Amino acid sequence: MSLLSEIKNRFTSVLADYADDVEPLLAMLKPSQDEKFGDYQLNCAMPIGKKSKRPPREVAGEIVAKVDLDGLCEKVEIAGPGFINLTLDKNFVTSQVKSALADERLGVTPCPNPQTVIIDFSSPNVAKPMHVGHIRSTVIGDSLAKIMRFLGHNVITDNHLGDWGTQFGMIIYGYKNFANAEKYEAAPVLELSTIYRYVRRLMDYFEKKASQPRLEAELLTLKEKVAELESAEHENEKAAKKAAKNLKSLKNKIASVEGATASLADYFVTTANDSDFSNDLEKHKDIAQAVLLETAKLHEGDAENVALWNEFMPHCQDEIQRVYARLDIEFDHTFGESHYHSMLGDVVEDFKTKGIAEESEGALCVFLDGFEAPMIIQKRDGAFLYSTTDLATIKFRMDKWKPDAVLYVVDHRQSDHFDKLFAAARKWGYSGPDFFHCSFGTVMGEDGKPYKTRSGDTIGLEGLLNRAVEEAHTLVNEVNEKRPEAERLTSDECKDVANVIGLGGLKYADLSQHRSSDYVFSYEKMLALKGDTAPYVQYSYARVYGIFRKGDFEPNTQDVSATKLMLENPAERSLAIKLLRFEEALSDILTEYKPNLLTGYLFELSQLFASFFEQCPVLKAETEELKQSRFLLCDLTARVIKQGLSLLGIQVRQKM
RNA sequence: GCAUCCGUAGCUCAACUGGAUAGAGCAUCGGUCUUCGGAACCGAGGGUUGGGGGUUCGAAUCCCUCCGGGUGUACCA
Numbered sequence: 001m002s003l004l005s006e007i008k009n010r011f012t013s014v015l016a017d018y019a020d021d022v023e024p025l026l027a028m029l030k031p032s033q034d035e036k037f038g039d040y041q042l043n044c045a046m047p048i049g050k051k052s053k054r055p056p057r058e059v060a061g062e063i064v065a066k067v068d069l070d071g072l073c074e075k076v077e078i079a080g081p082g083f084i085n086l087t088l089d090k091n092f093v094t095s096q097v098k099s100a101l102a103d104e105r106l107g108v109t110p111c112p113n114p115q116t117v118i119i120d121f122s123s124p125n126v127a128k129p130m131h132v133g134h135i136r137s138t139v140i141g142d143s144l145a146k147i148m149r150f151l152g153h154n155v156i157t158d159n160h161l162g163d164w165g166t167q168f169g170m171i172i173y174g175y176k177n178f179a180n181a182e183k184y185e186a187a188p189v190l191e192l193s194t195i196y197r198y199v200r201r202l203m204d205y206f207e208k209k210a211s212q213p214r215l216e217a218e219l220l221t222l223k224e225k226v227a228e229l230e231s232a233e234h235e236n237e238k239a240a241k242k243a244a245k246n247l248k249s250l251k252n253k254i255a256s257v258e259g260a261t262a263s264l265a266d267y268f269v270t271t272a273n274d275s276d277f278s279n280d281l282e283k284h285k286d287i288a289q290a291v292l293l294e295t296a297k298l299h300e301g302d303a304e305n306v307a308l309w310n311e312f313m314p315h316c317q318d319e320i321q322r323v324y325a326r327l328d329i330e331f332d333h334t335f336g337e338s339h340y341h342s343m344l345g346d347v348v349e350d351f352k353t354k355g356i357a358e359e360s361e362g363a364l365c366v367f368l369d370g371f372e373a374p375m376i377i378q379k380r381d382g383a384f385l386y387s388t389t390d391l392a393t394i395k396f397r398m399d400k401w402k403p404d405a406v407l408y409v410v411d412h413r414q415s416d417h418f419d420k421l422f423a424a425a426r427k428w429g430y431s432g433p434d435f436f437h438c439s440f441g442t443v444m445g446e447d448g449k450p451y452k453t454r455s456g457d458t459i460g461l462e463g464l465l466n467r468a469v470e471e472a473h474t475l476v477n478e479v480n481e482k483r484p485e486a487e488r489l490t491s492d493e494c495k496d497v498a499n500v501i502g503l504g505g506l507k508y509a510d511l512s513q514h515r516s517s518d519y520v521f522s523y524e525k526m527l528a529l530k531g532d533t534a535p536y537v538q539y540s541y542a543r544v545y546g547i548f549r550k551g552d553f554e555p556n557t558q559d560v561s562a563t564k565l566m567l568e569n570p571a572e573r574s575l576a577i578k579l580l581r582f583e584e585a586l587s588d589i590l591t592e593y594k595p596n597l598l599t600g601y602l603f604e605l606s607q608l609f610a611s612f613f614e615q616c617p618v619l620k621a622e623t624e625e626l627k628q629s630r631f632l633l634c635d636l637t638a639r640v641i642k643q644g645l646s647l648l649g650i651q652v653r654q655k656m
Numbered sequence: 657g658c659a660u661c662c663g664u665a666g667c668u669c670a671a672c673u674g675g676a677u678a679g680a681g682c683a684u685c686g687g688u689c690u691u692c693g694g695a696a697c698c699g700a701g702g703g704u705u706g707g708g709g710g711u712u713c714g715a716a717u718c719c720c721u722c723c724g725g726g727u728g729u730a731c732c733a
Contacts, residue, residue: 030672033679043675046713056713080676081713125733165733337733363731372658372729379731386733415660416728441661442727479695487693513669516661518726520668529695531681532669539695546693588672600670603680610696619692630692656695 001109002583003096004029006072007040007086014066018048018059031581038075038085039577045082056082088577094565097576101560101636106643108583110152117153118397119145121409122329123160126316126336127167128196130323130461132451132521133411136440139510139649141409142329143595144438146647151586156401160393161320161336163313167196169295172308174199176294177284188315202280202287205271208264215261222254263456299341299383309338326465327503328649340392344384347392348377356427368423375420387421394425398433405434407593412439412516438593441518443510451521465503471523472502476656479529489655497656501527501535504650508534511648512599532603537641538652540606543613544638545654551619551627555635558628566629571612578608579636582644595648602644609637 008026015025028044045063049056060082069076075087100107121141124130141157149155174195175184184191229247271277284290298305317334324330348364351357357366357377365374377388397403408418418437425435445451453459476498480489489497509526512533513519529535548555567573585601618634621627642652 027673028675030675033671033676037676041675046675050713083676162733361730365730370659374730376731381731383731385731387731389733412661413727414733417733419660439661475695483693517669518662522668525668525682528682533681535695536681539693543693543696548692550692584672591673596670597672600672600680607680611698613692614689614697617692621692655693 002587003088003577003580004031004040004584007069010069010072011042011063011067014063015044017066018044018052031584032085035574037079037083038077038087040086040088042084042086045078045084049082060084090567090573093573093576093580094567096580097565097633097636098560100580101632105150106582106636106640107580108150108586111587114153115404116156116401117148118156118158118401118403118406119148119409120158120160120407121145122331123162123410124320125162125165125167126313126320127163127171127192128200129193130320131458132443132461132464133458134461135443135464135506136510136515137409137411138324138327138329139507140438140440140515140595141407142327143507143511143598143648144407144409144589144593146649147586147589147595147598150643150647151590156333156403157331158397159331159334159336161334161338163316163336164299164338164341164389166291166295168298168309168312169291169293170199170203171196171312172294172298172305173287173291175308175312178280189319192312192315193319199287199291201277202284203291205281206285206288208267212261212264215257215264219254219257219261222250222257226250226254323461323465327507328651335393335396337386337389340389340396343392343396344388347388347395348384351377351391351428354428356424366420366424366427368420368427371420371423375424387417387424390421391424391428394421394428394430394435398430403433405436407436407438409438409440412441415439436593438515440515441513444518444520446520446522448520465506468506468523468526469499469502472505472527473498475527475529476501493655497653500651500653501538501656504534504538504645507648507650508537508599511595512603514596515594532599534645534650537602537606537645538650538656540609541638541641541645541652542654542656544609544634547618547634548631549654551631553631553635555638558632558635560632563628563632564625565632566626569612569616571608571615572630572633575605575608575612575633575637578605579633579640582640585644586647598644598648602641605637605640605644 008029011026011029012022015022019025025044025048028047029040029042032038032041042063045060046056048054049059052059057078060078064076064078064084069086072089072092073086074089075085077085077087079085096107119141121144122134122138124134145155145157171192175192178195178198180191183194226247229250271281294305298309348357351366352364357364359365360367360374362380363376364378365376367374375387376385377391378384394406397406410418415437418435418439422435422437443451451459473495476489476494480494505526509521510519525531526533527535529539547553567576582601585598589595589597612633616630618627618630621630645652
């Protein structure tokens with residue numbers, strides 16, 4: 001049980017005298033921000049005093065007199081307006097540390113009321129290479145799954161692959177027209193992705209071509225508006241101000257449209273120089289239509305296209321699987337969009353018969369309170385949309401797993417879609433489970449714009465991983481060369497460590513950010529050897545093992561109960577208490593699904609360990625007894641770090 | 657226009673959901689140590705939490721308003 005819960009238990013009956021519902025009062029027990037206010041503080045005397053019109057300090061005194069904190073706290077103080085500051089009893093802390101040491105779960109008790117939770121994350125389109133946009137969903141989703149599972153919940157992970165959309169029409173069309181049989185035989189995945197890119201390139205050309213006149217027209221109307229605004233006279237200051245603001249934003253728009261047309265012009269010049277490409281453009285003028293046609297044929301069950309789909313799918317899955325293997329991520333299920341294809345008609349029928357959906361402008365719509373636009377579940381041409389698939393997915397999951405909660409780890413730009421989806425699901429009858437859009441911000445480049453290559457393409461995920469590991473490798477080699485020869489890592493070890501640090505750094509950088517905010521991607525920062533980074537935390541672990549090696553200490557071979565644990569030094573005490581708060585850190589995460597609370601905890605733990613390391617020599621401790629005691633603290637620190645990082649999908653090494 | 661998220665130290669970000677003197681990390685400056693792994697530790701400076709108003713014992717956090725930004729907004733996913 002967490003320290004917080006232990007203390008809460010002592011206060012529950014006492015606080016029941018002051019309110020019908022004690023929960024809000026108990027919620028006012030929290031860790032103190034500053035050590036001088038003790039370890040925990042209870043802040044409920046002020047509101048109670050206010051309500052009962054009594055001096056809060058008097059209320060605090062009464063609570064303190066009533067509560068029994070024997071064996072738990074050694075000091076209770078009333079401070080300021082009525083804060084009750086609690087200092088944990090040292091014997092209690094030592095006994096807790098010992099039981100954590102003896103526990104595989106490091107003192108974290110499984111949650112008493114486990115929930116069935118589905119986590120829907122990653123969800124890439126299979127026909128195209130994964131890119132930078134998939135990192136956050138993948139890393140955050142995986143980490144939340146691991147954390148919830150560790151806390152005892154019944155977690156089901158499901159990768160909702162995009163395996164049924166236009167991208168397949170693209171590779172089918174590409175395969176029929178551009179495939180190189182030999183290359184395909186030799187390396188199907190590579191050839192398919194080449195084909196995909198080529199079709200994408202052709203389609204881009206026509207889209208760009210089509211956008212050119214539209215841009216020019218837009219530019220004209222913008223310029224007209226500017227002229228109009230500039231000549232207009234304003235009745236009052238406010239109107240003038242507003243006009244100035246409009247003018248400014250118009251001019252910004254003009255600049256960006258002009259930029260776009262200029263880069264388009266460049267683009268057309270360079271493509272014109274590519275004669276093969278130009279020839280293909282000539283031959284495949286109707287590619288956009290053709291691709292849609294291939295997609296439609298697939299959906300209608302055309303034998304040839306279905307056969308191709310069946311052939312391509314395993315290859316596409318391999319491609320994605322390779323990335324997951326590198327990232328050390330697994331899913332319980334991979335029910336992609338194709339899995340729901342046959343159910344969509346029934347879903348729509350059900351909406352019709354239940355009278356939840358109605359026709360509007362030719363499309364079948366679900367109108368929802370509080371939303372301007374309806375959710376469309378069937379297009380005018382009869383085709384289904386991703387909202388239809390998402391509804392079918394909800395039904396399928398409810399039937400199969402009966403979850404208490406469903407988490408969608410998806411980009412914040414889709415929040416409108418999910419708000420509607422959840423509202424529609426409730427209207428449909430699924431009001432029980434807690435649907436939650438676990439949204440996250442965009443990955444930005446160092447220029448503060450969405451992370452792209454210089455030419456404006458999205459950045460491939462594999463390249464990103466490679467680069468992170470390469471940069472880590474350089475750093476590892478540098479540090480390694482400075483070491484005395486006897487302590488150097490072999491080149492294989494360096495490679496392994498580079499992988500652990502590179503991928504760990506990448507994940508940590510992502511997870512340590514508040515998930516809802518955009519974040520700036522920087523190799524330099526994610527691999528920094530100091531600061532709030534994976535390498536710093538991983539290094540703390542390696543330092544512990546440095547001590548163990550030198551001191552011939554074998555973790556897990558000690559008789560913990562026979563060893564006396566001493567926490568006389570404040571650094572030892574602070575470290576010990578931090579270690580005991582692992583469970584608190586984990587359960588805090590679940591209130592808003594914020595993994596950054598765990599990175600924050602591990603970073604603080606590492607800092608406290610560094611401080612302890614400095615002030616409390618282990619191998620050179622004054623007595624053998626103290627040395628053994630400190631070994632145990634080191635051991636628990638290493639284990640909490642290892643466990644904590646593993647819940648973030650990050651590994652550690654004993655030497656680095 | 658409407659919806660939604662955001663604005664915190666020079667920079668990148670926290671702040672346990674309303675608690676005490678708003679914290680870290682970079683960067684800057686100063687200090688420690690002939691190192692149990694210096695990839696370290698200790699300390700300093702740096703803030704009107706975008707502005708203004710309100711709610712209350714108490715506000716970065718809740719409400720109103722203004723300023724500045726991101727994102728989404730009927731048949732793409």
